[in-house]
Amino acid sequence: MGGGGLDGDWAVLPSPPLAxxxxxxxxxxxxxxxxxxNCILGTQAFASELAYVSVTETCQKSSASFHDGCGATRTVNVIDTPGLFDMEISIEDARKEIVKCIEMSKGGIHAMLMVxxxxxxxxxxxEKTVESIKRFFGGQIxxxxxxxxTHGDVVEDxxxxxxxxxxxxxxxxxxMIKLCQNRVVLFxxxxxxxxxxxxxxxxxxAAVDFVISSNGGKAFSYQMFPQILGDAIDTYEKMKTIFGHPMSEKVESTSLLCFYQNKIIKEMKASLDANFRSVLNLSSTINGNVDENLNCTEEEIQRLKERLEKSQKEHDNAENLRRLEEEKMKEQKKEINNLREELERARRVEMARKEKEIQRFMESLDLANKEKDNYRTMYENKCIVM
Ligand SMILES: Nc1nc2c(ncn2[C@@H]2O[C@H](COP(=O)(O)OP(=O)(O)OP(=O)(O)O)[C@@H](O)[C@H]2O)c(=O)[nH]1
Ligand SMILES: [Mg+2]
Structure with a gap:
């Protein structure tokens, strides 16, 4: 099929392919x-044979991984379905199978291959098959x-x-081809x-990647059902005027949507519960952290207190030492003063003693001089007498 699609117009990929x-x-x-x-997966994952009744009886899933030729590995999950929209299958069974199919596509359906x-x-x-698919899944599909x-082998040109x-x-x-933007593949x-x-x-x-990038990487999932509710009913109303579908089909269509709405409400509740639980966990973790931090802070305060006490003690010791030193110095000063005074006193005593001695010596000297003078006088007088 040309360079991709009938007009070859789905070759441009604005975003990298999904893994x-x-x-x-x-x-x-x-x-x-x-x-x-099987051809997509490259294995005989699903039973395929010529039969006049459904060969595939229920939705099945199989996966395969490939090298994409650019060094990356891609995993392709394929969900095979039975002929869901045939006359033989009841709407209720088709509904169950669609639910199963959607459940199987955990991350949603990136592309739906209408074979x-x-x-x-x-x-x-x-035509009815296409309409049923649109009715069940909504116009967004x-x-x-x-x-x-298929049967590309029979197509000669x-x-x-x-x-x-x-x-x-x-x-x-x-x-339909126009609505699908020429996404047509012959196989x-x-x-x-x-x-x-x-x-x-x-x-x-490549067609799958084009679909994915056209949808901004978003897969089709049941979360889209509330969004497409109005769309689906609108489409149904339009189709009813064109094809004259009986009213019961609308009821079936909306019952599937209701099923998913209920499912979404349940999921939202579960997610709210989970959020509530995680908030509780978070708050208990925060409390635990606060306690831990408080313990830490108490330990820290104790450590700081001890350090403070130690440095206070050291300071006190130093102060005591300084005071002792000061007292010692005072003592020494006093001692020096005492010594000085004593020395002064001793010096004065010594001076007095020396003065007295000099005095005594002077007096003895005077006496000796006087005696000498007497003796001289006596001698002179004696000489005169003689
Ligand atoms: N010639 C030819 N035969 C094909 C091709 N694709 C499928 N077939 C044949 O068509 C028949 C039905 O194929 P299946 O793959 O079982 O078809 P199905 O749509 O899965 O059938 P159900 O599961 O019953 O709905 C088998 O005999 C296949 O060999 C094809 O491209 N060319
Ligand atoms: Mg089959």
Whole structure:
């Protein structure tokens, strides 16, 4: 199929491809859903055979990982479904299977592959299948749909087939192709040519990546049901005027939406409970931390107190020492003064003693002089007498 899609216009990828994608295959029975799923996965994960009753009886999921050729590994989850919208299956069973299918796609459905056989006419039944899918999933599912035509081996000239599809197919199909922005892939599930198989798979994944990037990376999930509630009913009303669907189908359509609304309410409650629990946990953690911090602070205060006491003691000791030193110095000063006074006193005593001695010496000297003078006089007188 050309360079991607009927107009080759889904080649541009504004965002990098996701590492994990989930695809769902839907369509009438025996269109080749399981065979296509096996081709995408590269394994015989699902039973695929010619039968006039449903081969696939319930939704099944299988995954495979591939190297994307750019050094990264991609995981593709594929959900194969039974022919959900055929006459034989009751609406209730279809509803259960859709619920199961949505449950299986945990992160949502990135792309829904609507499978047709390229060899079958696009009849009113195919049209009804598409309408049922839109009714069950809501109009928003169109943003995720890729039209896959199997039996590519029977198509001799792909370009001619594309032309037929675009120009000589029922208006409904042409409109559908436009709504899906030409996301159409032709698949030959029987080819044994490995290169051809690989090329088909890559082309399909390119269409998947285009869908994902067109939806801003957002997968289709049941959380979208409340948003599409009005949309789905509007679509239904429009379809009713065009096709005249019986009223019971609207009831079924809305009951599925109600189911998901209830599910979402339950999930919101669970998430609120979880949030409440986490807030409780957080507050007990905070309390624990506060206690721990308080303990820490008490320990810190104790440590600081001890340090303060120690330094106070050291300071006191130093002060005592200084005081002792001061007293010692005072004592020494006093002692020095005493010594000085004593020395002065001793000096004075000594001086007095010396003065007295000098005095005595002077007196004795005077006496001696006087005696000498007497003796001289006596001598002189004696000489005169003689
Ligand atoms: N020639 C040809 N046959 C195909 C192709 N794809 C599927 N088939 C055949 O179509 C038949 C039905 O294929 P399945 O894969 O079982 O189809 P299905 O849609 O899964 O069928 P259910 O599960 O019953 O709804 C099988 O015999 C396949 O071999 C194809 O591309 N070319
Ligand atoms: Mg099948």
């Amino acid at each position: 994990e994608v989930t695809l769902t295959l839907v369509g009438k029975i025996s269109t080749g859903k399981s065979a296509t799923a 047709f056989s390229a060899t079958s006419r696009f009849s009113c039944e195919e 169109l943003d995720h749909i890729i039209l896959v035509f 792909e370009a001619a087939w594309e032309k037929v599809l675009a120009e000589r197919s029922p208006v409904y199909l042409q409109d 030959d599930n029987l080819t044994n040519n490995i290169e051809h198989r690989e090329m088909q798979r890559r082309k399909l994944l």
